[in-house]
Amino acid sequence: MTGALDGLKVADFSWVVAGPVVGRALADFGATVVRVESSTRIETARMMQPFYDGKPGAENSALYGTCNAGKLGLTLDLKQPEGQAVARDLIRWADVVVESFSPGQMARWGLDYDSVQPQNPSVIMVSTSLMGQTGPAAKLAGYGNIGASASGYQDLVGWPDRPPIGPFGPYTDYVGPRFSLVLLLAALDRRRLTGLGCHLDVAQSEIGVFLLSPQLAEYFDRGTVAARRGNDDERFAPHGVFGCLPEGDEDRFVAVAVTSDAQWRALAAELGRPELADDPRYATAAARVAAGGELADLVAAWTAGQRAADVEARLQRCGVPAHVAASSADWSRDAQLAHRGHLRALPDEQFGTATVEGPRYLLSETPGEVRRPAPRLGQDNEYVLRTLLGYDAAACARLADADVLT
């Protein structure tokens, strides 16, 4: 079987999440991806949770592991001219370059698109940054929490009577790479047909704003500013996340969403309040939304004495949308995710088994495959330099002696 992207060569100069996730997807489908990083300025994701066995350390991060599985690892000091020369050779080798440095940094190293394109005319370079390569705020530094602030999300999660708390983690790091990948694959198709390369400028904050298109259209049309509303929904009630019996020292919750009259009647019966099923005060979705607070109290009182998984099972049996607010342990035991083979266990020298997420799209004929765990720092220096770039042993030794491969 041939992978969809077999033979594709990718130089990955990106870091943390928004960039690396793109190269990870390409590697799953056959591309050879060389992840370039520094062993002295350790990339942020390597120092981020979760850690294998709970132990922090540059080789222990499962986040780094899942963002970079399937890649080859090259450590390189890009501040040294010799390091930049190796990077230029790698870019000359590559079909695709992914980078997520602060705008202008690649140019300072002579590695920007305009500098490298003459040596590799059909190269496609994806520059993914917080605010984009141009504009008055292009130089704004930041991670996805800054991106989530710059694109409206921090304000859109929270209770109406409290300050916002924002989404979990750096939201634009999740949505940015999904769009970067689509754009890159489209550009690769054009290159296949025409030989043309290009430079692609993806601002993670702009992808974030794009996914608020409906709310922006509403603002421009009516001046209505989108507001946070806890877990309430504009159209449906009851609709929320409800406390259940704690398990061990862990709080447990179940999400319940009634999206039709039939579901409301089924829920009323489960609550042991069949008389509410036909109560005109709750007969329509609009009436239930108006009575949202009291219905939420009713559901909360009912779930409080039950296990979350039992509530999910009871309500799903009668067709009411419900699911446990899944913890990490729920995820690793989830029968549906297991059915799809989503979590992938890989043989790993350090941990015995490394666990990473599988591809987020199952392809029936050319399925993605995670070929190896993420590289340890410098793991593939020799292979990349000798086999991919054709350096001889003496050249490699010179680079190592000059501390360029750090």
Added chain:
Amino acid sequence: MSLLGGYRILDLSDERGLLAGRMLADLGADVVQVEPPGGSTAREATPQSDAGSYFWDTFAANKRGIVADLATPDGRHLVRRLTLRADFLIESAGPCVLTGLGLGWPQLREVNPALVYGTVTAFGHDGPKSGYAESDLIVWAAGGPLQPNRDEDRPPLRMSVEHAFLNAAADLAGGMLIAHHARARTGRGQLVDVSAQASLGLNTLGRVLADSVRDPRPEWAIVSPTKRTDQSGSGSGTSSHLKKWPCRDGLVEFHLAMGTAVGGFTNNFFRWLHDEGACSDRVAAWDWRVMPKLVEAGEFTEGDMTEVRAATADFLAARTKAEILDAAIRYKLLCIGISDTADLAASAQLAARGYFAAVGEGPRRRTMPARWATGSIEPVELRRPAPLVGEHTAEVLADWLGDDRALSAAGSGEELG
């Protein structure tokens, strides 16, 4: 030329898949949205406008619209005819719904073996939860990003915009283009199957892996940053409230980042305060790059943190979002005002990049995000407003099926609007 010019996409999706076709349409593909005679349920998605739905108006933009009633043999026949001419098909009707109508992947691959057939469902087409009753919140709960996102004592919080299926639909667009590259080699199409639940693992910053890798207590919302140092740049391991600071015209997002990779940004912040005479030499002197070691050695205490936070709070309270943005660029700070949709609409950065555009005439006119990618490519542009029900039926049938013979063979007059 546009990146995907010349490709035809038959889009049968509802609100759960609508975005995928919009993304590909933006890159130049000819995306034809198929709706039932009464219109797509995506026209009911929030936020609602006087005439319909801003969700529809934005995520169906750049598409053409036709009507086909899949409940009738004629409607199904029309879809099969169009499938013959399509490069991609997108659907989100729910597990096996279209297969039951003879329009699933097993059936349409017989019609067009080169078709890339993309499908997005809440949990997947088969498996123990495939039959689950679902909604965006339910998928958000099952996918992982809900549970850790708590505001102290209260239950976990979703985002007040529905994003479970938007993330999944964006994944679907990516998966379909990977299948397209496979087709370029083999000539054969394939099924691309996205589960929104599985898709959302990415939105947890690896947290869904904690149990598998035996991290017994990944403390995602530690109360005090001095108890266990959080060396992420975004403060992903730090309680949200510790990163939100009132300023003159709203709130500011600012995490006191520490560690070799990101501590320098915090040093920059206190250099700004010091330059403005707003903090003591003592506060300005801490080196946040080595802060984890100082904390470990007990050289930086809870009391020191209280002092640092007080200076930060006083200073930011007297600044505006615009002043803070200016300083963030000048001093290289991980610090920014929290934007609402009004701030976004007025953003100088977005304006400078030509990000928003208006499309449509009269009551259909909408202003919305448009240029989500730039570079040395033909700009991503809004070309047409979201279609009215069946607005382009005749035109699409002529374009895709050609002459009148094909047109009459395709279905009954009533469906041609």
